[in-house]
Amino acid sequence: MTTHVRELELDLDAFEGPFDLLLTLVLREELEPAEVDVAGIVVAFVERLAEREQLDLEACGEFLVLVAALLELKARALFPDEEAELADLEPEEATEELARRLAEYRRMKEAAAWLSERLAQERTRYFRLGPAPLAPRPERRLAPQEPERLAAALRALAEPPPEVSVAHLGLRFPPVSQFVRRFRSLLGRRRRFDFDAEVRDLPRVEQAVAFLALLELRRSGEVALEQAAPFAPIRVSRQDVEREAAWTVRSA
């Protein structure tokens, strides 16, 4: 029975899944090699090996090659600047440097263990946790200012605002009925008239009221409206005239 290295299931902080996928992700730069706990992978592999009765040398060889490559990638990612510095070391110096680093890490692991024990001992200590105290506010440095400019600015603020014109509120709107009557009498005399020509001389407000009167007459079916194109003159005609014209066209 062979050990399929690439199918090795991993459960690391940064990754969970088969070793093969982890390598793919690292090579595609979707996973930072620096995030990968290589020791965790080695432990998983060794555990897998321990489950087998025979030592699978082929799998070991493949694993060594893969994990060494991963380790190199990770080392380059973690210590980009140290490559040259470390390459110059003599073997003895390198051993010394490695020992120094291992000792440093070992001490930190021991310190972490001490903290962990301490936490366990202090589990029975309860205290009130409030929000962090307000940080002292950094002193704001202001550019030198002239008091006269401040006074001028304040004076401008203190001045009463300009009177708001309410002239438009005084507009007088003639009643719609006035135009309704006017248009009716107009159509009494003429069959058609041009709306635009009729209201041309009126003020804008009255033109609007006249237009409302026109709509009113259209709604009650007294007039028919025609407009060749948007904004073209509106032609107003008596409804019976329109009907007559339609009948003439149909009967023709």
Next chain:
Amino acid sequence: MDRPLRLISTNPVDRLARTVEALLVVASAPLSVDELVGAAADDADRIETALRLLADRYREGRSGIVLEQVAGGWAFRASREAAEACARLFERPVERGLSQAALETLAIVAYLGPCSRPEIARIRGVAADSTVAGLVERGLVAEAGREDGAVGSVRYRTTPLFDRVFALESAAALPRLDDLGDSTAAIRERLESVAARKTA
């Protein structure tokens, strides 16, 4: 009945102790002697006398509230005999689920801080970004400037909350680093013996 009501204690230090007691009740973090001096407008010696008085009054076995010297100051906490009851009602969210990686990172920051994430990564051999972010979120470490002025990596240090959670009077209360772990010489010896076995 004409005489005014006589206070049980008219000792001025006792009165100061009541003020200090009040300040400690209101505070959400340990108060240093200096802060108490400023707030109570009294001198440091008398504040310390008042604190000793209060520490005796609020001690384990005598009171449900205990006055302790922690994180560079003085603070009240629940007595240990009330821990079980406290546990039924309150959580300790700051330290809940601290991973091994988080503890190692915390140790590095506590001993070597202020230090940057690259420095932590160099010692642990794993990128420290997410672990440090988690510790910052818990309030156990905080930013402390940058390396080489404004352009370098952000450096981190442990917070007063760290001292408080681990019941440390200050960072000086941590065990000496030299007393922890094997010495470099011992590790070197082991490395060399492994190398010798390989070549043999």
